[in-house]
Amino acid sequence: xxxxxxxxxxxxxxxxxxxxxxxxxxxxxxxxxxxxxxxxxxxxxxxxxxxxxxxxxxxxxxxxxxxxxxxxxxxxxxxxxxxxxxxxxxxxxxxxxxxxxxxxxxxxxxxxxxxxxxxxxxxxxxxxxxxxxxxxxxxxxxxxxxxxxxxxxxxxxxxxxxxxxxxxxxxxxxxxxxxxxxxxxxxxxxxxxx
Amino acid sequence: xxxxxxxxxxxxxxxxxxxxxxxxxxxxxxxxxxxxxxxxxxxxxxxxxxxxxxxxxxxxxxxxxxxxxxxxxxxxxxxxxxxxxxxxxxxxxxxxxxxxxxxxxxxxxxxxxxxxxxxxxxxxxxxxxxxxxxxxxxxxxxxxxxxxxxxxxxxxxxxxxxxxxxxxxxxxxxxxxxxxxxxxxxxxxxxxxx
DNA sequence: AAGGCTATATATAAAGA
DNA sequence: TTCTTTATATATAGCCT
Numbered sequence: 001x002x003x004x005x006x007x008x009x010x011x012x013x014x015x016x017x018x019x020x021x022x023x024x025x026x027x028x029x030x031x032x033x034x035x036x037x038x039x040x041x042x043x044x045x046x047x048x049x050x051x052x053x054x055x056x057x058x059x060x061x062x063x064x065x066x067x068x069x070x071x072x073x074x075x076x077x078x079x080x081x082x083x084x085x086x087x088x089x090x091x092x093x094x095x096x097x098x099x100x101x102x103x104x105x106x107x108x109x110x111x112x113x114x115x116x117x118x119x120x121x122x123x124x125x126x127x128x129x130x131x132x133x134x135x136x137x138x139x140x141x142x143x144x145x146x147x148x149x150x151x152x153x154x155x156x157x158x159x160x161x162x163x164x165x166x167x168x169x170x171x172x173x174x175x176x177x178x179x180x181x182x183x184x185x186x187x188x189x190x191x192x193x194x
Numbered sequence: 195x196x197x198x199x200x201x202x203x204x205x206x207x208x209x210x211x212x213x214x215x216x217x218x219x220x221x222x223x224x225x226x227x228x229x230x231x232x233x234x235x236x237x238x239x240x241x242x243x244x245x246x247x248x249x250x251x252x253x254x255x256x257x258x259x260x261x262x263x264x265x266x267x268x269x270x271x272x273x274x275x276x277x278x279x280x281x282x283x284x285x286x287x288x289x290x291x292x293x294x295x296x297x298x299x300x301x302x303x304x305x306x307x308x309x310x311x312x313x314x315x316x317x318x319x320x321x322x323x324x325x326x327x328x329x330x331x332x333x334x335x336x337x338x339x340x341x342x343x344x345x346x347x348x349x350x351x352x353x354x355x356x357x358x359x360x361x362x363x364x365x366x367x368x369x370x371x372x373x374x375x376x377x378x379x380x381x382x383x384x385x386x387x388x
Numbered sequence: 389a390a391g392g393c394t395a396t397a398t399a400t401a402a403a404g405a
Numbered sequence: 406t407t408c409t410t411t412a413t414a415t416a417t418a419g420c421c422t
Binding site for chain 2: 015017018019020026027029030033034036037040041042043044046047048049050051052053054055056057058059063065074075077078
């Protein structure tokens with residue numbers, strides 16, 4: 001309804017882009033802006049045909065994600081990008097010594113899209129052994145290999161590599177997310193229109 | 195300068211949210227909106243303390259990413275989220291039979307953050323063997339295990355699991371990104387202010 | 389914690405430099 | 406192509422319900 005006199009609202013106010021102190025208002029802003037972000041992501045994909053993936057952890061550590069054509073498809077592609085793959089895998093150690101207590105080793109399926117030029121790619125990865133060696137020496141994509149083609153020996157090498165990886169991960173308590181398996185809200189948003 | 199008479203611009207026009215046909219316009223829109231999307235993501239993170247990761251592949255398949263505190267940190271967390279991890283790993287096959295030709299097996303380092311309640315977590319994953327079995331039977335996180343603790347036997351089991359994974363991936367030529375190692379533009383955007 | 393509402397801050401489609 | 410300039414479409418902060 002209409003208000004006979006005077007402004008009925010102060011309208012949108014300008015705010016500083018820095019942490020909102022008030023907890024509830026921070027939550028409200030989170031919800032509103034998360035929606036807006038997903039909408040923008042969706043529009044970008046639709047308008048330009050771009051692939052987009054957005055992953056958000058709320059202040060309460062709940063997960064929200066949007067992706068076109070899908071979050072996983074985009075992240076898989078991302079993982080297969082040279083520079084990025086390297087960035088994700090080797091995780092530099094800043095602590096030091098080694099792994100005394102048991103830590104998880106998280107592995108994640110990444111690339112291998114059966115695209116048109118996969119055939120061409122095949123050539124350069126024909127020799128798995130060479131690949132592993134090359135990989136151990138260098139940095140990226142060493143973990144790519146045709147497991148079937150590996151013999152017991154290479155297989156061991158492979159596992160060794162995995163262990164090494166585990167060690168490298170070691171301790172970097174900088175991350176934000178604390179593992180919370182049981183009560184997981186999780187909500188995959190996959191589409192939005194107007 | 196000013197235009198003596200009449201509108202000097204038609205101003206922003208309303209557009210339908212569907213693929214822009216004109217190639218150059220599409221490119222311009224992509225650039226503008228990508229910037230906007232990253233800015234929004236940045237503000238969301240700053241205002242609410244949320245963790246955000248945005249990965250975008252341009253129509254030309256160039257990669258652009260934004261993340262707070264970092265793309266990798268967020269994606270690692272994402273990978274460790276039960277529901278999501280499962281979604282990424284098992285990739286349902288729609289084709290059918292098996293894997294006759296060689297495909298890559300992409301593995302990706304994922305979780306294990308040394309958070310505060312890791313200790314509590316430790317309990318439930320004390321017995322690695324049990325974990326593997328349990329995993330093989332069920333669906334998610336079967337690939338999590340302390341490699342060091344595995345004996346030859348379990349080790350083989352582990353690899354078998356990996357092969358299975360490879361098979362599951364099999365054929366799903368739906369992805370968008372065609373592998374293009376050499377000429378990769380890549381640009382990590384990590385910050386934005388105004 | 390979710391939805392409206394209003395008034396305003398922002399994002400951007402077009403066109404020009 | 407990439408950066409301005411307009412003029413207008415959208416996103417949202419503060420308030421209410």
